Amino acid sequence: MYSSIIVHHLNDSRSLRVLWLLEELEVPYEIKLYQRGSDLRAPKELLDVHPLGKAPIITDGDITLAESGAIIQYIINKYGNGRVAPPKEGELIDLYITHFTEGSFMPLLVNRFVFSMIPAQAPFFLRPLLRPIFSTIDAKLIAGPLNASLKYVEDTLEKSNTGWFAGGPNPTMADYMMSFGLDAVAERRPDLVGPKTKAWVERVHERPAYKRATVKGEKQN
Template identity: 50%
Template sequence: MITVHHLNNSRSQRVLWLLEELGLPYEIIRYERDPKTMLAPASLRAVHPLGKSPVITDGDLTLAESGAIIDYLIDRYGAGRMAPPAGTPARLRYTYWLHYAEGSAMSPLLLQLVFNKIETAPMPYFIKPIAKGISSKVKSSFIEPQIRQHLDYLEGELGKSEWFAGNEFTGADIQLSFVVEAAEARGGLDTSRPKLMAYLKRIHARPAYKRAIKRGGEYSLLS
């Protein structure tokens, strides 16, 4: 039995989604973020040394990292589904998107989250204007232009096919879903990029996505 060590409001939601798409049985062990720090609990370190989610166990295997988990589940249980055939140009494109999501696209979105928290964090009143000024400058000069560049790139790529790796829905779309949802939540994604917004509607309408949300519980990127 596959076990998903599932942290609320995290990337592990897309692992649940993939398992629903593949129709695989699985169980969930739930972990809650610290309400003050928003970090994962220390108990996750008993599963994996980094103490982060997602992590799955499958028999004697313990595996972390969203992309590695998606790759493993599709290779082992996909039976030809959810990924283009090996050795094809479509497979190379699929692999690219699988790595791009966390390797490039999430970095500026994570920085945006961190600098937003700096602006609202408790601090002495005489420091707050300085901190907010530095944060605002970093966001406007570096972070926000980077996010716009990635969103323009993603919008253009979706102009080539219905899904990111081609005209078939694949694990790459599951991997990129968190990026696009995070961009809508805090990265300025709106109707000015209609293809990305239509992509969000398509993934949110999938029955397996809805089942995963129901099983996974709170997922604040959708609120």
């Protein structure tokens, strides 16, 4: 029934979402692990798999697919057998949060990270000048939308009966997508996330499939 999926996985990256989903669905797969360089970029070998060279990428038979959202949706459609479907009343929030993740939320985290890296990587004599400039840019462009996004996430989880975004008994597409980003914020800036969000992160971490995914994702080829 299954062709063998290969997940081209970059350490400490969004591709953990894909490993978690595959573990939950118990779909057989192989991991090809790529390590970030000292500049934190993906190695150029990923460019041999897909022209953009960013993780995750999967190959499934003769299909090669990038973009975590597309991959998650593809796997659910092909291998989910209804197991990842949200309840009827949660369909819209599942769709919205899925697209919100990469369309709105992750760019804020990535920009914050880039704005902190620019002064850190500048020649040392420029750092005292660049730090306040980039901290002002962050305060003006990132802090407000990020706080609003995290409040929206908290309010959405508050409305859920089960603690999953779509309100069903199991994680759905929205939960797989929001893992990694929410995990990172909860770990690095716990002061920014509310109690429902913290409980969501803990609920994800407690899942045996998530634990297996993190262990497998760290193993060397």
